[in-house]
Amino acid sequence: MIEMDLELAHLRVDYAQTTIIQDLSLNLQAGVSMALVGPNGAGKTTLLNAISGHCPVQAGRVVFGGHDVTRWSVDRRARVGMGRSFQGIHLFPHLSTLESVTLAIAAREGTPTGRLFSRVPEQWQQEAHTYLQQTALSHHAGKAANTLSHGDKRKLELAMLLALRPALLLLDEPTAGMALAEVPVMLGLLEEIKASGKYAILLVEHKLDVVFRLSDEVVVLQQGSILAQGTAHDVMADERVQAAYLGGQHVEST
Amino acid sequence: MTRHTRQFGPLLLILVVVALVPVLFGVGGITNLLEQVFAFALFAMSYDLLIGYTGVVSFGHAVFFGTGAYVVGIFLAHSGGSSGGLLVGTCVALGMSILLSLLIASISLRIRTVYFAMITLAVGQTFYVLSGSQMLQPLTNADDGMTVPLPVWLTHDRPVYYFSLAVLVLCLVLLRLFVRSPVGLVLQGIRENEGRVLTLGHSVYRFKSIAFVISGLMATVAGILYVIAQTFVSTGVYDVSISLDVLLMTIIGGIGTLYGGLLGALIIIVAQTEFTNLAGTYPIFGRYTILFGVLYIVIVRFMPRGIVGTILESIKRRSGQEG
Ligand SMILES: Nc1ncnc2c1ncn2[C@@H]1O[C@H](COP(=O)(O)OP(=O)(O)OP(=O)(O)O)[C@@H](O)[C@H]1O
Numbered sequence: 256m257i258e259m260d261l262e263l264a265h266l267r268v269d270y271a272q273t274t275i276i277q278d279l280s281l282n283l284q285a286g287v288s289m290a291l292v293g294p295n296g297a298g299k300t301t302l303l304n305a306i307s308g309h310c311p312v313q314a315g316r317v318v319f320g321g322h323d324v325t326r327w328s329v330d331r332r333a334r335v336g337m338g339r340s341f342q343g344i345h346l347f348p349h350l351s352t353l354e355s356v357t358l359a360i361a362a363r364e365g366t367p368t369g370r371l372f373s374r375v376p377e378q379w380q381q382e383a384h385t386y387l388q389q390t391a392l393s394h395h396a397g398k399a400a401n402t403l404s405h406g407d408k409r410k411l412e413l414a415m416l417l418a419l420r421p422a423l424l425l426l427d428e429p430t431a432g433m434a435l436a437e438v439p440v441m442l443g444l445l446e447e448i449k450a451s452g453k454y455a456i457l458l459v460e461h462k463l464d465v466v467f468r469l470s471d472e473v474v475v476l477q478q479g480s481i482l483a484q485g486t487a488h489d490v491m492a493d494e495r496v497q498a499a500y501l502g503g504q505h506v507e508s509t
Numbered sequence: 510m511t512r513h514t515r516q517f518g519p520l521l522l523i524l525v526v527v528a529l530v531p532v533l534f535g536v537g538g539i540t541n542l543l544e545q546v547f548a549f550a551l552f553a554m555s556y557d558l559l560i561g562y563t564g565v566v567s568f569g570h571a572v573f574f575g576t577g578a579y580v581v582g583i584f585l586a587h588s589g590g591s592s593g594g595l596l597v598g599t600c601v602a603l604g605m606s607i608l609l610s611l612l613i614a615s616i617s618l619r620i621r622t623v624y625f626a627m628i629t630l631a632v633g634q635t636f637y638v639l640s641g642s643q644m645l646q647p648l649t650n651a652d653d654g655m656t657v658p659l660p661v662w663l664t665h666d667r668p669v670y671y672f673s674l675a676v677l678v679l680c681l682v683l684l685r686l687f688v689r690s691p692v693g694l695v696l697q698g699i700r701e702n703e704g705r706v707l708t709l710g711h712s713v714y715r716f717k718s719i720a721f722v723i724s725g726l727m728a729t730v731a732g733i734l735y736v737i738a739q740t741f742v743s744t745g746v747y748d749v750s751i752s753l754d755v756l757l758m759t760i761i762g763g764i765g766t767l768y769g770g771l772l773g774a775l776i777i778i779v780a781q782t783e784f785t786n787l788a789g790t791y792p793i794f795g796r797y798t799i800l801f802g803v804l805y806i807v808i809v810r811f812m813p814r815g816i817v818g819t820i821l822e823s824i825k826r827r828s829g830q831e832g
């Protein structure tokens with residue numbers, strides 16, 4: 256089996272004339288969970304975009320599972336095992352939760368375009384149900400995505416991601432905007448996912464308790480460069496990190 | 510009642526009634542009118558595949574309709590109305606339709622979807638001009654249009670009626686299976702959120718191309734049904750107004766309902782015919798396109814889901830309340 260490692264080498268991303276990510280190098284091994292923290296505007300989302308193919312890279316390389324994917328399209332990267340969620344809700348408003356998850360399974364299975372007139376396989380539907388169950392959405396199977404609560408929408412994002420069976424999970428603030436009461440459920444789900452050891456996880460998160468619980472390693476990003484890297488405890492004890500955070504004032508807590 | 514009878518019961522009932530029309534009312538005016546409705550219903554449903562299921566707007570869907578009508582018309586006219594002419598013409602028309610779809614897809618999809626509407630319009634207008642050009646007069650009879658002889662087995666009203674109905678039902682079944690297939694699901698995903706579909710790993714380009722091809726093929730078959738019903742073809746089949754009519758039919762019936770096209774076509778074709786008749790006595794009715802414009806606004810404003818969409822919605826809500 257090929258190790259599905261992610262390797263970023265001397266990455267640079269510009270928007271217009273401004274450099275957002277600067278000479279950034281990073282390694283993420285299969286099965287490892289890494290948290291990406293940093294003040295607003297540090298470039299966390301931009302870095303995820305560069306990895307998933309949602310924004311072009313001006314210099315450097317993105318290597319995933321042995322492929323140099325730097326110039327690959329978004330869908331092609333997804334097909335080799337990159338699963339991505341977004342900071343904002345990014346769902347199929349009028350499709351049911353079951354259909355949404357089935358759509359992810361279809362992507363994973365590479366929907367046979369030769370079978371244009373056959374039904375959606377029963378197997379897929381059953382599998383979709385298991386992902387809804389795993390994310391505590393079973394009772395919403397027939398509901399349209401846009402009728403769900405914000406927290407359930409976040410869970411649906413996760414169910415779709417799991418259905419892809421990706422090797423790498425790129426999660427952009429999976430608890431953002433969630434009601435306080437909903438966060439523990441999401442946290443529990445993410446812990447299970449991490450504990451399964453099946454995924455490399457790159458998690459953007461502001462809430463420090465979430466970071467502590469979910470990450471093996473923490474990377475602090477500031478103005479597009481890595482400020483510090485290490486275990487959560489070490490990194491948070493770092494003076495420069497504290498300075499950056501106190502300056503940024505963006506430590507959230509649940 | 511099982512879910513299937515509830516779902517298909519009404520459709521079967523309608524089919525039986527429609528099949529009995531020649532027996533109950535005789536043939537002639539009414540069957541000929543319905544044959545046109547069949548052709549346009551299929552045309553509207555093919556359009557719904559694009560606008561309703563994939564979320565792509567085309568202003569030149571007539572290019573497929575017209576090609577079906579013209580190619581089969583030419584083959585029939587130049588073979589003296591032989592069955593072979595019909596068969597070969599149909600195959601050539603379908604082949605051309607696939608090539609056209611792929612061509613349009615390759616030009617428009619690589620850039621941006623907005624261009625699809627423009628490009629279909631441009632290609633449609635090119636064919637409109639070509640079909641009326643003097644250069645092609647020996648083939649198409651240019652501006653005057655062609656009378657199209659039909660094979661012997663299609664020379665009577667009844668066979669034409671049942672043939673058209675059978676083709677419509679067959680295509681309807683295929684379309685229904687298609688929208689329920691995994692590919693149909695991906696298309697609906699594209700309509701809802703194209704970027705998300707891409708991020709899941711689907712090749713949006715490939716799926717849109719498939720939608721264009723299937724939709725184009727169905728519109729081509731609709732054009733073939735039209736020429737068989739009319740036994741005449743002229744440049745009008747490529748006219749922009751046909752593309753707009755079909756948009757109106759789809760919207761009235763209900764976008765994204767598939768069956769809406771059946772009702773939309775019935776309403777528009779019957780209204781067109783009635784208004785044209787009335788215009789003989791009261792010239793004011795010759796301006797019925799204005800009424801269509803008003804109808805369009807009323808539907809979009811008060812019934813955005815169209816007639817079938819609104820009915821399905823209320824059934825769903827009622828059964829939701831019961832359960
Ligand atoms: N599409 C864009 N065009 C131009 N500038 C952009 C664009 N997207 C982001 N930026 C800029 O890039 C910088 C980094 O933004 P990014 O969204 O990556 O930050 P972030 O670390 O994810 O912040 P947050 O914690 O608020 O989500 C910001 O200064 C932002 O203004």
Ligand SMILES: [Mg+2]
Nearest residue numbers: 299300301342
């Ligand atoms: Mg961000």
